Amino acid sequence: NAGVTQTPKFQVLKTGQSMTLQCAQDMNHNSMYWYRQDPGMGLRLIYYSASEGTTDKGEVPNGYNVSRLNKREFSLRLESAAPSQTSVYFCASSEEDGVSGYTFGSGTRLTVV
Amino acid sequence: AQSVTQLDSQVPVFEEAPVELRCNYSSSVSVYLFWYVQYPNQGLQLLLKYLSGSTLVKGINGFEAEFNKSQTSFHLRKPSVHISDTAEYFCAVSQYGNKLVFGAGTILRVKS
Numbered sequence: 001n002a003g004v005t006q007t008p009k010f011q012v013l014k015t016g017q018s019m020t021l022q023c024a025q026d027m028n029h030n031s032m033y034w035y036r037q038d039p040g041m042g043l044r045l046i047y048y049s050a051s052e053g054t055t056d057k058g059e060v061p062n063g064y065n066v067s068r069l070n071k072r073e074f075s076l077r078l079e080s081a082a083p084s085q086t087s088v089y090f091c092a093s094s095e096e097d098g099v100s101g102y103t104f105g106s107g108t109r110l111t112v113v
Numbered sequence: 114a115q116s117v118t119q120l121d122s123q124v125p126v127f128e129e130a131p132v133e134l135r136c137n138y139s140s141s142v143s144v145y146l147f148w149y150v151q152y153p154n155q156g157l158q159l160l161l162k163y164l165s166g167s168t169l170v171k172g173i174n175g176f177e178a179e180f181n182k183s184q185t186s187f188h189l190r191k192p193s194v195h196i197s198d199t200a201e202y203f204c205a206v207s208q209y210g211n212k213l214v215f216g217a218g219t220i221l222r223v224k225s
Binding site for chain 2: 004041043058090099103106107
């Protein structure tokens with residue numbers, strides 16, 4: 001099925017460890033996004049990539065880095081995980097103008113202990 | 114800057130009753146408005162969207178929403194809910210070419 005694929009689905013890290021969340025879309029979308037979801041706070045934008053070769057900070061970028069590897073793939077890296085980064089992470093993609101809405105992946109549930 | 118306020122964090126309702134989930138937004142320019150649904154342990158799925166034109170928008174699963182520019186609202190409604198509608202619902206706003214800004218979400222609990 002066409003869509004957005006995220007890996008892994010679940011991950012437990014120790015404080016200070018690093019990891020990369022992977023995201024790939026096969027809809028030929030130009031724009032891709034990383035959000036985190038926390039109870040009672042909705043989804044908050046971490047980073048986004050309006051097009052291949054560009055990335056920009058969102059609302060909560062501290063502690064994260066991203067790479068737009070090509071048009072399909074957009075990865076999110078935690079260099080030194082902290083308990084405050086325990087969350088559910090969603091990747092999404094859209095047409096450049098955003099009018100069709102976003103297509104979301106199924107999420108990565110990350111726990112930092 | 115845009116912002117979205119979902120006025121109820123949880124809405125309990127009995128099966129086959131009508132429901133309204135409220136959403137207000139703030140923006141000084143024309144916006145696009147969306148409702149997404151998230152079933153347990155899943156990603157977000159687009160329910161409906163308002164871009165322009167008719168203020169009453171129909172979506173999937175029998176949901177509809179009405180855009181009210183004067184009240185800056187975009188409330189979601191369904192005339193008769195089913196147990197399977199139990200989920201979290203998110204209102205979101207964007208401007209042309211800009212990022213979606215989400216509300217905090219409303220959990221709809223349908224009881225039998």
